[in-house]
Amino acid sequence: MTAKTFNDTFLKACRGEATEHVPVWYMRQAGRYQPEYRAIRAKHSFFEMNYIPEVCAEVTRLPVEQLGVDAAILFADIMTPLKPIGVDVNIESGIGPVIANPIESLKDVERLLELDPETHVPYILESIKILRQQLSVPLIGFAGAPFTLASYLIEGGPSKHYHKTKAFMYTEPVAWQALMEKLGDMTITYLKAQIKAGAQAVQVFDSWVGALNDEDYREYITPVMTRIFNALKDTGVPTIYFGIGAGHLLMDWNRLPVDVVGLDWRTSITTAREMGVTKTLQGNLDPTLLLAPWEKLEAKAKEILDEGTKQPGFIFNLGHGVFPDAKVETLQQLTKFIHRYKRDI
Incomplete structure (x- = not known):
């Protein structure tokens, strides 16, 4: 049996x-839009799919x-490392992560374990080791960023405005700093373990940090993010x-010791x-366009490709994750279009 040629296009683009060809992968590319995923999910809870490395690897690889994408991203959730450090969290259908013991004080922060x-x-690390034997494209590990994790821990679940989180940040500076330190340490430890197990790139999801203005980002978040990315260098x-x-934080991100900046569609x-x-850019198709007529989707993809390929250092992705209403066939067609595309000079 001939070994598959390893496709390192994504890693080259990360390095500028x-x-x-333009590398492409899709955030949340393993999910409910896939009939095969739904069949597996019917047999296991979300966290059970994480706990069984063979299942996790299958879902990641699928x-x-x-689709023929240029990278795999580990199938897990940003909540995965929180359960073992003392957070009572469950993923509830139609809601997302729900925390039974939200953080309200410094004492609550101090009870979190290392x-x-x-x-x-260990199941996450074993899944990565299995995938490195199976994949012919790079494997991306990931973690949630401290602010985004803190927003769930303090709000008790998803939020639209993050009032509790920001109020805690403003009124409990000692507790906030302690929480950022603990979550920063956890993120570094978790990502380094994924890399040691075989992850070839890592993405930090700070999904909800856009709720902060740039001044607050610099004061309350920049130090921990700088520490995380420096530790991974x-x-x-x-x-x-x-x-x-x-979008208002992009220049702050550009100053961080990070290699790739991801853009949403805004x-x-x-x-x-x-x-x-000046960093490599990743993005940024509005995932809703996956439901549009092909001509509209193709035109927007072409526009993004033309903009992204004006200089080296571009990875095609969505501006957020694939959602359940998307079609496998649409993503297959889009991937082929991206791979074949040559920018008009």
């Missing part, structure tokens, strides 16, 4: 190198085989940072470059 990946999440693995509605690639962002 020229590539023969979109690579099905993460020991080999003891607490010596691994030699590319790092990606992504959030929603955070800020164009051209706008990001004109602002002065």
